[in-house]
Amino acid sequence: MLHEIFIAPFTEFEFMRRALAGALALSLGACPIGVFLMLRRMSLVGDAMAHAILPGAAVGFLLSGLNLFAMTAGGLIAGFVVALLTGLVARTTELKEDAALATFYLLSLAVGVTIISLKGTNIDLLHVLFGNVLALDDQTLVMIAANATLTLIVLALIYRPLVIECVDPGFMRTVSRAGGPAHLAFLVLVVLNLVSGFYALGTLLAVGIMMLPAAIGRFWARDTTLMIAIATASGAASGYAGLLISFHTGVASGPAIILVAGGLYLTSLLFGRVGGLVRQAFPGRHLEA
Amino acid sequence: MTAALRFRNLTLGYDRHPAVHHLDGAVETGALLAVVGPNGAGKSTLFKGIVGVIKPLAGRIERGDPNPQNIAYLPQAAEIDRTFPINVYDMVAMGLWRRAGSFGGIDRASRSLIEQAIAAVGLSGFEERAIATLSGGQMQRMLFARLLLQDARVIVLDEPFNAVDAKTSADLFDLVRRWHGERRTVLTAIHDMDFVRANFPETLLLAREPVAWGRTASVLTPGNLLVARRMCEAFDQRAELCPEEQAPALAPPGEVARAGNQPVP
Numbered sequence: 307m308l309h310e311i312f313i314a315p316f317t318e319f320e321f322m323r324r325a326l327a328g329a330l331a332l333s334l335g336a337c338p339i340g341v342f343l344m345l346r347r348m349s350l351v352g353d354a355m356a357h358a359i360l361p362g363a364a365v366g367f368l369l370s371g372l373n374l375f376a377m378t379a380g381g382l383i384a385g386f387v388v389a390l391l392t393g394l395v396a397r398t399t400e401l402k403e404d405a406a407l408a409t410f411y412l413l414s415l416a417v418g419v420t421i422i423s424l425k426g427t428n429i430d431l432l433h434v435l436f437g438n439v440l441a442l443d444d445q446t447l448v449m450i451a452a453n454a455t456l457t458l459i460v461l462a463l464i465y466r467p468l469v470i471e472c473v474d475p476g477f478m479r480t481v482s483r484a485g486g487p488a489h490l491a492f493l494v495l496v497v498l499n500l501v502s503g504f505y506a507l508g509t510l511l512a513v514g515i516m517m518l519p520a521a522i523g524r525f526w527a528r529d530t531t532l533m534i535a536i537a538t539a540s541g542a543a544s545g546y547a548g549l550l551i552s553f554h555t556g557v558a559s560g561p562a563i564i565l566v567a568g569g570l571y572l573t574s575l576l577f578g579r580v581g582g583l584v585r586q587a588f589p590g591r592h593l594e595a
Numbered sequence: 596m597t598a599a600l601r602f603r604n605l606t607l608g609y610d611r612h613p614a615v616h617h618l619d620g621a622v623e624t625g626a627l628l629a630v631v632g633p634n635g636a637g638k639s640t641l642f643k644g645i646v647g648v649i650k651p652l653a654g655r656i657e658r659g660d661p662n663p664q665n666i667a668y669l670p671q672a673a674e675i676d677r678t679f680p681i682n683v684y685d686m687v688a689m690g691l692w693r694r695a696g697s698f699g700g701i702d703r704a705s706r707s708l709i710e711q712a713i714a715a716v717g718l719s720g721f722e723e724r725a726i727a728t729l730s731g732g733q734m735q736r737m738l739f740a741r742l743l744l745q746d747a748r749v750i751v752l753d754e755p756f757n758a759v760d761a762k763t764s765a766d767l768f769d770l771v772r773r774w775h776g777e778r779r780t781v782l783t784a785i786h787d788m789d790f791v792r793a794n795f796p797e798t799l800l801l802a803r804e805p806v807a808w809g810r811t812a813s814v815l816t817p818g819n820l821l822v823a824r825r826m827c828e829a830f831d832q833r834a835e836l837c838p839e840e841q842a843p844a845l846a847p848p849g850e851v852a853r854a855g856n857q858p859v860p
Contacts, residue, residue: 345679466697470689473681473726476674480646481664481692481745528725529680 315553322553325439328450328506329545329563332515335454336499337541338461338534340516341523342492345530346472349520351407352513356500358388358411361418363504368421374445378501385497388414393490437508439549439559446505453502457495464488469530507560514564515541518571525578540570597659599624599749599780600645604654606837607637607644613652613837614640616804624659624748625778627771629785629795629811632823636801638784639671642751645782660748664693667747669738671754671784677727683737684722687713690744712740717766732763739767750774752783756790768794788815802826 316322343352362384366376388410395406442450461468467488471478478485503512523537548563555562576583598621607615615637622628630638643649644656646668658666688701688709695701701709713719716736721729729737735755742750752771756764772794774781785791791798791811798811802823807814 345676464697469681470692472676473679473686474673474675474689476648476670477689477741479648480666480668481689482696484697527680529682533680 311554312550315550321440321442322549324442324447325506325549325559326546328439328442328447329549330542331447331451331454332499332502332506333519333538333541333545335457335495336503336512336516337519337523337537339457339492339495339499340518340520341530341534341537342468342472343496343516344520344524348403349517351404352496352500352516354407354411355385355388355496356504356510356513358414359385359497359500359504361414361421363501364418365421374443374449378449381501381504382497384414384418385500386494389493389497390490393486393493397486436510436558437504437506437512437560439506439563440552442505450502450505453498457499460491460495464491468492507563511560511564514567515544518564518567519544522567522571522574525574525580525582528580540567544570597624598622598657599626599659600782601657601659602654603657605644605651605656606653607640607649608652609640609649611652614803615644615801616837617654618801618805620799620805620808622780622782624780625775626780626782626797627775627795628780628782629791629798630782630801631785631788631791631798631815632801632806635803636823637803638801639753641801642668642670642753642782642784645749645751658749664745665747666749666751667742667745668751669742669753669755671757673738675726675734677729677734679726681726682722683713683718683724683726683729684709686726686737687740687744690741690746693745708744712743715743715770716740732759735759735763735767739770743770747779749780750782752781754784754786756785756787788820791815 316326340352343349359381362380362382363377364380365384366373366378366380369380370376388407391410392403392407395401395410396403399406401409464484464487467478467482467484471485471489475485499516500512503515506512507515519537519541520533522540523533523535526536527533544563544567548566549559551557551566552559552562574582577585579585600622602618602620605615605618606613614635618641630641632638640649644651646666688705690712691701691705691708694705710719710722713722716739718733718736718740721733721737726734726737739755750771755767759767771781771783783795785795792815795811797809798814799808800806800814800819800823803826806823806826807816807819
């Protein structure tokens with residue numbers, strides 16, 4: 307009985323196994339990225355970047371149809387251009403990162419929509435907007451896995467400068483020039499994971515698998531490492547549970563995954579050990595010293 | 596004696612308005628120099644120039660040791676994100692950047708250095724505390740521990756004893772004294788004139804332009820302080836171009852210098 311509910315869908319259907327592999331790989335890469343976005347107070351940057359990528363992917367789609375390579379390349383190019391320009395403007399002018407990003411992602415969005423309106427629309431584009439984790443082919447799966455691997459490697463390489471750059475950017479500037487490159491590499495990773503995310507969850511929900519697990523982690527851990535571990539675990543759990551719910555009830559898989567993550571988030575918000583609402587209401591007796 | 600820092604007709608500022616104007620002079624290696632002056636006198640600007648955060652508008656700064664990592668800097672208001680989940684130990688460990696960099700491990704020797712630094716500022720027992728839970732004084736102690744580990748030959752402290760109680764500032768000044776004893780060059784911006792008179796052998800009185808630089812007793816005279824206060828008050832939005840780019844003669848160390856921008860007749 308339990309086997310039928312929890313395991314059989316994956317042993318019996320290949321598309322479920324692929325979807326699970328995709329969801330797990332996605333959370334391995336996207337969740338740590340989400341934690342840093344949250345800690346840098348850039349939680350909405352993921353959302354903005356997803357908008358920035360969309361036109362690039364759409365252009366790739368219009369030029370060569372539902373071609374994985376063209377769409378990925380288009381999305382990456384649009385995302386990188388926006389990320390790099392944002393980083394440069396934020397570092398060299400009075401504009402802060404949020405304002406710089408807002409200007410460039412809106413421009414990117416406008417350019418993309420203009421191109422689409424010139425070329426006419428296509429119903430398949432909905433695939434890009436909402437993704438389909440149940441239809442991952444080999445190519446896509448390999449790409450998601452490759453992106454996750456690359457993310458973990460690069461994150462390991464830039465972890466220390468990235469953390470210092472987050473806590474004390476002034477100090478980082480005086481001891482090393484690594485802060486800027488580390489930050490830019492991080493923005494590139496954000497884009498990479500959004501591109502992965504939009505095949506599985508669509509451009510609109512790709513950010514969900516980044517930010518919701520990160521927020522969950524914040525409610526359970528006081529240090530960065532544990533926070534990343536918790537975020538990744540809850541991202542993976544959401545993927546698994548969301549796919550099961552989708553399989554048994556027939557609701558769309560992408561939203562199901564994000565809704566599970568949302569449920570975990572609300573639970574953490576209430577009962578989290580670090581700053582959860584119940585904990586704040588009943589903190590227990592104060593200590594002696 | 597060699598100079599740790601030498602300013603040559605240095606002008607620093609923002610949007611072409613000078614905040615430090617035509618500064619000349621040298622900070623000898625091992626000096627313990629107080630930089631005093633009213634608010635807006637250019638103390639922080641000078642320090643930012645020394646550590647290279649801002650570029651000179653004119654003139655230049657010559658560093659005795661060209662390696663920028665040999666200058667440690669404590670800004671007036673550190674841009675620290677205090678909500679970031681990091682503890683005191685890791686924060687202090689950042690001071691070992693020069694030794695460890697991005698990838699280097701923290702070995703047993705480094706760990707003992709970190710523990711010694713934390714003990715030296717009186718924060719033993721706080722290692723695991725998140726920085727969000729520290730008081731202002733504890734925060735400043737932690738930053739001094741990080742400075743200790745940076746082990747730099749030149750240390751630049753921008754108003755390090757502001758908003759810090761007497762006990763803490765005395766403890767922290769003991770570290771400054773220790774650095775002085777190790778022949779490190781220490782520059783400190785500070786407002787407490789009595790404290791300067793009692794503790795700093797050498798003082799630079801700044802009021803955008805250098806008013807006086809030399810032995811503390813000969814710099815902190817009532818006349819000089821009055822001049823400094825008057826000079827700082829005017830900041831002209833529609834200032835004319837500075838008429839001269841000549842380099843005034845370099846003031847010999849120990850002398851009272853009134854270098855600067857005399858109006859061209």
